[in-house]
Amino acid sequence: MFAFELAAATKRYGRRPALIGVDLAVPAGTAVGLLGPNGAGKTTALRLLLGFVRPTRGAVRLQGRDPFDAAARRGVGYLPERLRLPGAMTLRRFLRVHGVLAGLGGEDLAREVEAVAESTGVRDRLGERLESLSKGLAQRAAFAAALLARPELLVLDEPTSGLDPLGVRDARDWALAARARGATVLVSSHVLSEVERVCDHVAILREGRVVAAGPLDRVVQPGETLEDAFVRAVRG
Amino acid sequence: MSGALRCFGVLAAEAFRDGLRRRFAFAVALFMIAGLVGAESCTDFSNAQLSLNEHTIPPEVVAGFVAPLLVGWQALAVMVIASVVASDHLARPLHEGSAALWLARPVSREVFAAARLAGALGVALGAGAVLIGGSSALVLTRQHLPVEPALAAGAATAVGALAVAALAMSASLVLGRTAVLLLAVAGIPYVALANAVVLVGQLVHPDVELGGLLGAVDRFGPPLGTAVIAAVAPWNPHVEASGAFAPAFGRLALWAAGSVVLLALTFRRVEIE
Numbered sequence: 001m002f003a004f005e006l007a008a009a010t011k012r013y014g015r016r017p018a019l020i021g022v023d024l025a026v027p028a029g030t031a032v033g034l035l036g037p038n039g040a041g042k043t044t045a046l047r048l049l050l051g052f053v054r055p056t057r058g059a060v061r062l063q064g065r066d067p068f069d070a071a072a073r074r075g076v077g078y079l080p081e082r083l084r085l086p087g088a089m090t091l092r093r094f095l096r097v098h099g100v101l102a103g104l105g106g107e108d109l110a111r112e113v114e115a116v117a118e119s120t121g122v123r124d125r126l127g128e129r130l131e132s133l134s135k136g137l138a139q140r141a142a143f144a145a146a147l148l149a150r151p152e153l154l155v156l157d158e159p160t161s162g163l164d165p166l167g168v169r170d171a172r173d174w175a176l177a178a179r180a181r182g183a184t185v186l187v188s189s190h191v192l193s194e195v196e197r198v199c200d201h202v203a204i205l206r207e208g209r210v211v212a213a214g215p216l217d218r219v220v221q222p223g224e225t226l227e228d229a230f231v232r233a234v235r236g
Numbered sequence: 237m238s239g240a241l242r243c244f245g246v247l248a249a250e251a252f253r254d255g256l257r258r259r260f261a262f263a264v265a266l267f268m269i270a271g272l273v274g275a276e277s278c279t280d281f282s283n284a285q286l287s288l289n290e291h292t293i294p295p296e297v298v299a300g301f302v303a304p305l306l307v308g309w310q311a312l313a314v315m316v317i318a319s320v321v322a323s324d325h326l327a328r329p330l331h332e333g334s335a336a337l338w339l340a341r342p343v344s345r346e347v348f349a350a351a352r353l354a355g356a357l358g359v360a361l362g363a364g365a366v367l368i369g370g371s372s373a374l375v376l377t378r379q380h381l382p383v384e385p386a387l388a389a390g391a392a393t394a395v396g397a398l399a400v401a402a403l404a405m406s407a408s409l410v411l412g413r414t415a416v417l418l419l420a421v422a423g424i425p426y427v428a429l430a431n432a433v434v435l436v437g438q439l440v441h442p443d444v445e446l447g448g449l450l451g452a453v454d455r456f457g458p459p460l461g462t463a464v465i466a467a468v469a470p471w472n473p474h475v476e477a478s479g480a481f482a483p484a485f486g487r488l489a490l491w492a493a494g495s496v497v498l499l500a501l502t503f504r505r506v507e508i509e
Contacts, residue, residue, distance in 0.1 A: 050340050052508035070240075070344040078340035084333030088257050089250070100246040101341035103239060145337065155340075 002061065003028040003153050003184035004049050009058035011044050018044040020208040021058065026201065028152070031175070031185040033195035036205035037234055042188040043081060045205070046157055049186075050078060063153065074103070077151030079142050081158040081188070087131025091122060091141050094130055095148060102149035112148060120144040121170065135162040140170075147174060153184045160191055172197055196226045204233040211236070243343050244351050251355020255321055264317055264363050271313070275306055275371035279378050299379035300472030304465055306375070307386070310367050311393040311464040312428050315400050318360035319420035322401035325356040326503070327408040336508055349503045353398075353405055353496070360397050368393060381471050388467035392485055395492050396460045400424055402495035406502045430454040431461030439475065458491035459484045 051067035065072035
C-alpha cells in the first residue's frame with residue numbers, strides 16, 4: 001500500500017511547468033525527504049498531494065484515492081511552509097477546530113488538544129490569540145495542529161522554519177515519534193542535515209523533474225554526505 | 237451527526253465569528269440602529285390627522301403604503317449586506333492562506349464554501365432579523381396589520397440574500413474585491429429598481445410590458461424586489477396582488493439554488509495557495 005503516488009504527474013501554471021512527468025510512489029510507513037533547490041517543484045508536489053491543485057497531466061493518489069476527494073485526506077497532518085494562521089482565533093479554538101475536522105469529538109477532543117499542546121510546548125498559550133504568538137510559537141502551534149489525532153501521513157513543508165535550535169530539535173523529535181509509531185512522514189526542506197536524521201528515503205527534484213529517488217543509503221553513495229549527493233543530483 | 241455535517245458546523249461557526257470580527261460588522265450594527273430608529277419614527281402615525289387634497293386618509297391606508305416601502309428597502313439593505321460580506325468571505329482566507337490549513341483536513345471544497353457562505357449569511361440575516369423583525373413588529377403592533385406578509389417577506393429576504401451572497405462569493409473567486417463590490421452595490425439596487433418599475437407600471441397599465449434592459453432584468457433576473465414587495469403587498473388594501481408571491485418566490489429560490497451550484501462549481505476549479 002502506497003501512502004501516496006505521483007504517476008507521470010505534470011503540473012503547469014499557465015505555460016510555466018512546475019512539475020514534469022514526476023513518478024514517485026512512497027510506501028506507507030516510510031519517512032521521505034523531498035529535496036531540491038528553490039523552484040524545483042517541491043511545494044507544487046505537496047499541493048498536488050493535498051488536492052490543492054490538479055495535475056495538468058498524469059495521476060496523483062493519496063492513500064489510494066484522488067486527493068481531491070475529502071476522504072483521501074483523512075488522517076493527514078499538514079504543516080505549511082508559509083504560516084497564515086487565523087490570527088483572531090485563540091490557540092485552543094484553533095486546535096479544537098482542527099480536532100473536529102480530524103474526526104475527534106467529546107472528551108477525546110479536549111484530551112487530545114491538551115496532550116498535543118503539552119507535547120509541542122504551547123499548553124500555557126492555549127488561551128492566547130494566534131496573532132499574539134511569536135514566529136517560533138506560531139510554528140509550534142501549527143505543528144500542534146498537524147500532530148493532532150495522530151496522523152497516518154504527516155506532511156511537513158519546511159518544518160524548522162522560524163524555530164530556535166531547541167525548537168528544531170523538538171520538531172525532529174515529533175517527526176521521529178510519528179515515524180516510530182508507523183506514520184508516513186513527508187518532509188520538504190532545505191535543511192539537509194534534518195532530513196538526513198528523520199528520513200529513510202529521499203527524492204531530489206530539479207526543474208520539476210525527479211533526478212534521484214530511493215532509500216537514503218542508495219541515493220547517498222559510500223563516502224558521501226547527503227549534501228554531496230544533493231549537489232551531484234541538482235548539478236547533473 | 238455525519239462527519240461532513242460536523243465539519244460544516246464547526247467551520248460555519250468560525251466563519252460567522254470571522255464575519256462578526258470585521259469592521260464592516262460595526263457599520264452594519266450602526267446601520268441597524270439607525271434603521272430601527274427610522275422605522276420607529278415612520279410607523280408612529282396612529283394618532284396623526286393625515287389628509288390629501290382635504291380628504292382625510294385613514295392610518296391603515298398610509299400604513300399600507302409605508303410598511304411595504306419600509307420592509308422593501310430594509311430587505312434590499314440586507315441583501316446588499318449579504319453580498320458585501322460574502323464578497324471576500326471565501327476569497328480572503330484563500331488569498332491569506334489560512335484556508336489551506338482547513339482544506340488539508342478531510343473537508344470537501346463544497347463543505348468549506350458552504351460554511352463560509354453560511355457564516356456570511358449569518359451576519360446578514362442576523363442584521364435582517366433585527367431590522368426587519370423590529371420594523372415589522374412596530375408596524376404590526378401599531379397599525380394592526382397581519383403577520384403573514386412579514387413572515388413571507390422575511391423568507392424572501394433570506395432566499396434573496398442567499399442568491400446574491402452565493403453570486404458575490406462565486407464572482408470573488410475570479411474577480412478582484414473592488415469589482416465584486418461594485419457589482420453588488422450597483423447590481424442589487426438595479427435589479428430592485430427594475431422590479432419596482434415593472435410593478436408600478438403594472439399597477440397603472442396591467443397589460444403593458446417594460447422593454448429594454450430594465451425589462452429583461454425584471455423578466456430573467458432574480459426577482460429580489462418583486463418577491464419582497466409581493467409578500468407585503470397584502471398590507472395595502474388598494475393593491476390586488478393575490479397570487480403574485482408564489483411565482484416570484486419560486487423563481488428567486490431557483491436563482492438561489494443555481495447560485496449555490498455555481499459557487500460549488502467555481503470553487504472546485506480554484507487552485508489553492
